[in-house]
Amino acid sequence: MSDLRAELCLNLAKWCHTHIEPHMEHDDAEGKFRLEIFQGLGEQGYAGITLPEAYGGAGLSYADYVATLEEMAKYSVAYAVTVSVSNMVQTILASYGNEAQKQKFLPALTNGTEIGAFALSESHSGSDAASLKTTAKKVAGGYSLNGTKMWITSAGVAKTYIVMARTGGEGAKGVSAFIVRDGDKGFSYGKAEKKMGWKASPTRELIFENCFVPEENRLLNEGEGFKVAMGGLDRGRIAIGAIGVGCAQRALDEAIKYSLGRVQFSQPIFDFQGLQFMMADMALEVEASRLLVQRAAELIDNNQSPSKLASMAKLKATDTAMYVTTEAVQIHGGVGYTSEYPVERFMRDAKVLQIVEGTNQIQRVVIARHLKKEYAP
Amino acid sequence: MWFFTPEERELQKTCRDFARAEIAPMAEKLDTEEKFNLKAFRGMGDLGVLGITADPEYGGAGLGATAATIVMEEFGKADPGTTLSFLAHSILCVNNIDKNASAEQKAKYLPKLISGEHIGCMAMSEPGYGSDAVGMQTKAVKTGNDYVINGAKMWITNGSMADVSYVYTRTGPGKKDLTTFLVEKGAPGFSVSKEIHKMGMRTSPTAELAFQNCKVPASARVGAEGDSTVHMMKNLEIERITIAGISLGVAQACVDQCIKYAGERKQFGKNLANFQMIQKMVAEMATETEAMRRLLYTVCYEFDHGHKSNTLASMVKLQLPKMATKIALDAIQLHGGYGYSREFPVERLMRDNKLIEIGAGTNEVMIMIIAKNLLKDALKE
Numbered sequence: 001m002s003d004l005r006a007e008l009c010l011n012l013a014k015w016c017h018t019h020i021e022p023h024m025e026h027d028d029a030e031g032k033f034r035l036e037i038f039q040g041l042g043e044q045g046y047a048g049i050t051l052p053e054a055y056g057g058a059g060l061s062y063a064d065y066v067a068t069l070e071e072m073a074k075y076s077v078a079y080a081v082t083v084s085v086s087n088m089v090q091t092i093l094a095s096y097g098n099e100a101q102k103q104k105f106l107p108a109l110t111n112g113t114e115i116g117a118f119a120l121s122e123s124h125s126g127s128d129a130a131s132l133k134t135t136a137k138k139v140a141g142g143y144s145l146n147g148t149k150m151w152i153t154s155a156g157v158a159k160t161y162i163v164m165a166r167t168g169g170e171g172a173k174g175v176s177a178f179i180v181r182d183g184d185k186g187f188s189y190g191k192a193e194k195k196m197g198w199k200a201s202p203t204r205e206l207i208f209e210n211c212f213v214p215e216e217n218r219l220l221n222e223g224e225g226f227k228v229a230m231g232g233l234d235r236g237r238i239a240i241g242a243i244g245v246g247c248a249q250r251a252l253d254e255a256i257k258y259s260l261g262r263v264q265f266s267q268p269i270f271d272f273q274g275l276q277f278m279m280a281d282m283a284l285e286v287e288a289s290r291l292l293v294q295r296a297a298e299l300i301d302n303n304q305s306p307s308k309l310a311s312m313a314k315l316k317a318t319d320t321a322m323y324v325t326t327e328a329v330q331i332h333g334g335v336g337y338t339s340e341y342p343v344e345r346f347m348r349d350a351k352v353l354q355i356v357e358g359t360n361q362i363q364r365v366v367i368a369r370h371l372k373k374e375y376a377p
Numbered sequence: 378m379w380f381f382t383p384e385e386r387e388l389q390k391t392c393r394d395f396a397r398a399e400i401a402p403m404a405e406k407l408d409t410e411e412k413f414n415l416k417a418f419r420g421m422g423d424l425g426v427l428g429i430t431a432d433p434e435y436g437g438a439g440l441g442a443t444a445a446t447i448v449m450e451e452f453g454k455a456d457p458g459t460t461l462s463f464l465a466h467s468i469l470c471v472n473n474i475d476k477n478a479s480a481e482q483k484a485k486y487l488p489k490l491i492s493g494e495h496i497g498c499m500a501m502s503e504p505g506y507g508s509d510a511v512g513m514q515t516k517a518v519k520t521g522n523d524y525v526i527n528g529a530k531m532w533i534t535n536g537s538m539a540d541v542s543y544v545y546t547r548t549g550p551g552k553k554d555l556t557t558f559l560v561e562k563g564a565p566g567f568s569v570s571k572e573i574h575k576m577g578m579r580t581s582p583t584a585e586l587a588f589q590n591c592k593v594p595a596s597a598r599v600g601a602e603g604d605s606t607v608h609m610m611k612n613l614e615i616e617r618i619t620i621a622g623i624s625l626g627v628a629q630a631c632v633d634q635c636i637k638y639a640g641e642r643k644q645f646g647k648n649l650a651n652f653q654m655i656q657k658m659v660a661e662m663a664t665e666t667e668a669m670r671r672l673l674y675t676v677c678y679e680f681d682h683g684h685k686s687n688t689l690a691s692m693v694k695l696q697l698p699k700m701a702t703k704i705a706l707d708a709i710q711l712h713g714g715y716g717y718s719r720e721f722p723v724e725r726l727m728r729d730n731k732l733i734e735i736g737a738g739t740n741e742v743m744i745m746i747i748a749k750n751l752l753k754d755a756l757k758e
Binding site: 124127194195197336348352365 | 409502505506507508509512531532573574575576577643644645646654655702706709710713714716717718719720724727728731732734735736739740741744745
């Protein structure tokens with residue numbers, strides 16, 4: 001790890017330890033999101049790490065960014081996810097926005113005063129995203145949006161939303177991307193989802209009822225919305241992989257610490273070979289996942305296509321997070337099952353990492369598609 | 378199972394209907410609120426299952442491990458938390474009293490426990506002694522005609538609401554100096570020191586109990602001093618077998634829910650059932666569930682026919698909870714975002730089942746026991 005990256009992570013760890021860790025048990029139980037934590041991460045420079053300095057970012061590499069996400073996730077998967085989704089919105093704006101859009105929306109996102117959110121899924125289109133039903137009808141000076149988006153991370157606390165809506169016929173080619181702001185007329189929030197984990201991160205529906213969006217808030221041309229949606233996908237997958245690694249690493253740290261201190265049958269339980277094998281396997285999977293995530297991030301930094309490795313990294317790292325957190329609860333025994341120890345929270349948080357940014361089943365479909373292309377061109 | 382008796386089949390149907398009507402509708406709400414389903418518990422009394430294995434002379438049903446496991450499976454499909462409290466009451470408390478206590482003690486406690494008027498619990502684990510249970514430190518000292526108990530008990534299912542607690546204590550320094558007492562709610566020096574907040578099994582209250590110079594009469598002692606290691610070992614098998622029944626219920630409920638969802642949810646223009654990856658998940662989880670069922674009920678049958686096996690009971694307790702967690706995780710995955718929400722039961726079933734890998738002996742302790750039994754002779758060399 002470079003000195004800069006090591007320092008970035010060390011500072012972040014100190015900040016999270018003081019500002020996030022003390023709240024997490026309570027906030028998880030209450031489903032409470034604290035804007036000041038997100039904004040604090042922004043003040044420390046962690047909200048717009050990869051964006052160009054011209055737009056308020058830090059201009060660092062994607063590999064640096066995923067290292068910080070991993071660190072953040074060790075303290076809170078929920079806040080790491082908030083940061084990663086907001087970063088994805090920034091990347092989309094930087095890649096596909098015109099100069100005016102970038103000037104207008106990016107600075108508040110890169111410095112972390114505002115949160116960005118991304119709205120693609122609907123109740124009947126999850127994995128099958130191209131079948132979305134929300135419409136954007138052309139009206140004088142812009143578009144009128146109608147429909148409901150589901151599972152939207154940071155809904156209600158975010159200010160800038162990238163929303164996919166249908167301007168044309170069926171399928172991916174009829175979809176366009178729009179920038180919608182919190183408070184826009186005709187735009188409201190639906191019920192808050194009651195979830196198994198990620199409780200400090202709000203998930204809600206977005207409701208559009210004749211919501212007017214000016215023409216200048218459309219990204220790219222009509223019908224190019226899927227290009228926008230898919231453009232952020234590889235990076236988003238690597239980011240979720242990094243969060244998976246952080247989640248798993250924390251659970252492993254906790255399991256090792258606990259097993260060294262807990263005495264049963266007159267010896268630390270760490271000294272039982274059955275537990276040693278569990279922890280050796282856990283450490284192996286975490287390290288392998290980290291290397292895969294870092295390798296995928298380096299492809300982005302070297303301008304090589306990361307698509308296959310991004311899917312592999314997301315799949316491997318989130319499966320690892322589920323496996324390692326489950327084992328960590330097991331190693332803690334009864335106390336691991338209570339909210340007094342953090343491992344059960346990380347286990348609940350891990351499960352949805354296997355579902356978001358393309359379920360791990362979809363990742364396998366993507367990987368297989370690449371394999372076919374490579375072997376039967 | 379093909380070998381269920383007509384009586385067991387009838388019990389299965391009755392419990393299934395009861396669970397659908399009285400347990401399932403309340404499960405999500407009570408899980409969120411961390412509350413116990415007292416109404417269903419009383420209903421179980423009317424149903425006659427609270428003393429499923431107990432002597433009919435005291436109101437019990439006098440049935441075996443198969444019957445008790447059938448109840449666990451059927452209730453477990455609806456709400457593992459409520460079922461765990463049922464187990465702590467009927468197997469850990471009632472069955473232990475029925476098998477180990479005196480006629481006077483049985484006459485005093487069993488009728489009300491079995492009718493559902495009273496709730497029972499068993500207190501064995503301590504903060505420092507979980508897997509290593511026989512190392513327990515809660516002490517009972519004889520003074521005149523009484524015993525004075527001091528110590529703390531941890532992870533006590535039903536502990537905060539029990540009218541009668543079956544409490545393990547140490548009455549001497551040796552490994553086998555364990556003695557049990559029946560402690561009533563309100564006994565002087567006996568209190569609930571903490572309610573424990575858990576990841577799952579939230580409809581089943583768990584407490585830490587404190588004994589501070591708690592005085593109980595000698596008549597509350599179960600058997601003679603030092604009898605309880607033997608008592609403990611005698612009932613371990615039925616405890617391990619029946620708790621695995623909850624995991625079977627979890628697995629079966631997940632399979633049922635996945636089949637339903639795969640037929641309803643459409644993506645890419647067809648329902649999920651058409652995708653080979655979904656077919657693989659459903660086929661494998663159903664196969665695993667069927668393997669669980671056959672292992673569990675075969676061991677029950679053998680138990681009821683006089684072939685008790687510590688090794689097989691431990692294998693059941695290792696294999697079923699472990700597989701059920703895997704199946705429940707896959708069930709969430711198959712449901713995607715909806716599976717992670719509380720609108721569908723699968724995330725709750727997963728959280729609940731994880732406990733069964735820990736309570737009543739962790740997977741790791743089961744592995745130790747199985748290995749020790751299998752390698753007994755080899756270990757002597």
